Amino acid sequence: MKEDFPILKENVIYLDSAATSQKPLCVINKMSEYYKKSNANPHRGAYDLSVKSTSIYDNAHEVVKEFINARSSKEIIFTKNATESLNLIAYSYGLDNLNEGDEVVLSIMEHHSDLVPWQIICKKKKAVLKYMYVNENYEIDDSEFDKITSKTKIVGITHVSNVTGTINDVKKIINLAHKVNAKVVVDASQSIPHMKIDVQDLACDFLVFSAHKMYGPMGIGVLYGQEELLSKMNPFLMGGDMIEYVYEQDTTFAPLSQKFEAGTQNVEGAYGLVEAINYINKIGYDKIQKHEKELLKYAREKLEKLTFIDLYYPKNISNHTSVISFNIKNVHPHDVATLLDRAHIAVRSGNHCAQPLLRKLNIDSTVRISFSIYNDKNDIDVLVNELNKIYEMFKKFNKE
Ligand SMILES: Cc1ncc(COP(=O)(O)O)c(C=O)c1O
CATH class of the missing domain: 3.90.1150.10 (Aspartate Aminotransferase, domain 1)
Structure with missing residues (x-):
């Protein structure tokens, strides 16, 4: 290879x-091809180039949907990276759904990007942050799962540790969390380059990854969220492209996925990500x-x-x-x-x-x-x- x-x-x-x-090389070429043949601001022009750019960007949602087996491309949100996806969940879901005394349970293996946002949100909402620890074999014992209780509202778990390479039993954790009606955020940043991810099979509520760790370009990440949750969440970033109508004092928002994709988007990144997915699928x-x-x-x-x-x-x-x-x-x-x-x-x-x-x-x-x-x-x-x-x-x- x-x-x-x-x-x-x-x-x-x-x-x-x-x-x-x-x-x-196929990913590098694809991105250069975008600038040579299709560059224009997506969703904003009636002319051919803008339509091309829009269809490249929209199609990328479809390709990612197929790749992780989401139900709908509305469940695929493009961000800058896994870090932005995780911040989006913490701010748009956590801030509005956590209350004083609620608990957020994370594994101690979480990357800072799935840990620091929850610290901030928990402090703001007076929620309690708890950790599932690793044993001497760098794995989480089942007894640690007892920390998921009726007080738990969110569980954050990395699929694979970026330090120890441990593969966590995310399916088991998701099942336990759902029994107490907690939502589960899966960080697939270190798993998706190596193993097939099927969000319906996992039944996770949210899942994130970055394109750059799976042969794709930097500057584009994915947030998968169940449509039912995403549609009720407030946007994270505000501005162009994520609105429907703007009045002097109020705004209505665009439908999914656009509601969470404010501003000019990384179309060449989305194109590169599609090629990276094709590359993985071919192998x-x-x-x-x-x-x-x-x-x-x-x-x-x-x-x-x-x-x-x-x-x-x-x-x-x-x-x-x-x-x-x-x-x-x-x-x-x-x-x-x-x-x-x-x-x-x-x-x-x-x-x-x-x-x-x-x-x-x-x-x-x-x-x-x-x-x-x-x-x-x-x-x-x-x-x-x-x-x-x-x-x-x-x-x-x-x-x-
Ligand atoms: C497990 C895990 N989560 C999240 C991230 C953050 O990824 P990014 O820097 O692309 O946002 C990383 C990056 O190393 C990671 O290893």
Whole structure:
């Protein structure tokens, strides 16, 4: 698959796909084609180019609807990214539906973008924020689900942790939450590049992801919400394109999805996202998963042989996908990442926008590698070889 990604022809082993994936040439070409052939402001012109741009943008809602099996394209809202989608839910749903004493239950694995907005909304509404914690195996024990009670109004759960790669049993959590009439927000940012998402099968109320983590462009994200909920929610951003009639003192709003898509939209991004979806569909999730699982197994085996590193992922590989966090004992992760960069290996180091999780695990930061379809076993071999060198180098320093 490396062939499809022009950037990988540069001298780089890219192991940071959880931050953003690389883009295949077909996606890059599609976006450039938009500007060459179809650029105009959508929904605003009667002329041919504007009609073209409008139909590209509207069709993208249809394609995403099919991709995640939503009931209607009205349930698909384009945003800037997963972060904006999560803020939209917190502000447009949370603010109007939470009351004093209500509870919001999140997993401690949530990315800051599914955590900070709820902190703010809970403070504003005097609601209580609770967490489901992870065990020593980086998984959430069923006993933690007891935190979902009749007081719970919202549950926020990441499908896959961007730190430990743990796959959460979101279906089980959704079932439990619905028994007490709580709404569930699923953060699929780290799962959708790797596994088929079916919102009707999950029966989630909201689901979010960013195009840029699934071979698509930056600057476009998706919010899926059940039509019944979205239609009752107030808009998040106000301005052009999201209105029906505006009077001096009052406004009526456009129907879904436009109600939540204020201002000139990212049409080339939507076009690129459609091409990314076509790309995934052409390969097929079965093939993606087979390749990535094999690579994960290989990486786990190789890394587990390195006695000088601590690894942070679930023991059971069936609950784990494509993200591996680790530390070389007594070496700061930023040093590891910098030295790997000198060997042209791109990895992430830091707290991965998940400080509460890292605090719970008693670590400040980790090195994180993450895979995609364009990685292969050679990438892992080169990485392991470099890690050995880094360890030997620091061993010498530490002795001196
Ligand atoms: C699990 C998870 N949720 C949300 C986000 C936020 O995505 P974005 O920065 O595209 O808004 C990320 C990004 O790393 C993530 O890993």
